[in-house]
Amino acid sequence: MGGSLSEGLRTVFAVVLSCLVIGFVFMQWSTVKESGNAALTDSNSTITQMDEAKYTQYDAAVVTGSEVVNVIKLHSNDQIYVGVNNGGGQVNYIYSDATFSAAGANLANARDKTSGQYINPNSKFTGQVVRDATTDAIVGIVFTKS
Numbered sequence: 001m002g003g004s005l006s007e008g009l010r011t012v013f014a015v016v017l018s019c020l021v022i023g024f025v026f027m028q029w030s031t032v033k034e035s036g037n038a039a040l041t042d043s044n045s046t047i048t049q050m051d052e053a054k055y056t057q058y059d060a061a062v063v064t065g066s067e068v069v070n071v072i073k074l075h076s077n078d079q080i081y082v083g084v085n086n087g088g089g090q091v092n093y094i095y096s097d098a099t100f101s102a103a104g105a106n107l108a109n110a111r112d113k114t115s116g117q118y119i120n121p122n123s124k125f126t127g128q129v130v131r132d133a134t135t136d137a138i139v140g141i142v143f144t145k146s
Helices: 002-056 065-074 107-111
Strands: 062-064 081-085 090-093 124-131 138-145
Touching (some): 065 107, 065 138, 090 107
Antiparallel strands (some): 081 090
16 A cells, blocks of 8 residues: 555656646746747837838938938839928929829929929928828828928
8 A cells, every 4th residue: 555655646746747847838938929029029110110211311300402302313213202392382202192193293393493393402491201190101201491
């Protein structure tokens, strides 16, 4: 009887120890998973900030008219519009608006001194990044004459 009691205690001890080891492994796995998810979220946020930096550099920045024209040329292949307000209303270049359904104004008009869309290279403009209300994605940059 003493032998079977000893063997029974060993079996119970082995089962309890196995449960403790399995519980510890699951607890560690859960902690590692949470840390991995947090790191992934942080890295995605950093990547988004880096992608948007080419646009956000103009947010609240004061630039000259020649820089505005360069921004229009630089982003002519991007999925954004560049709006310019000379005081007589906003003119959008590249795309006509945030729906990207129609082409914007011709850049040649921005260089033509006789055009109402003329952008004086020496004028000062303040930039503003425009975001989509639903997705928070950047859809445009608007420059307003200071």
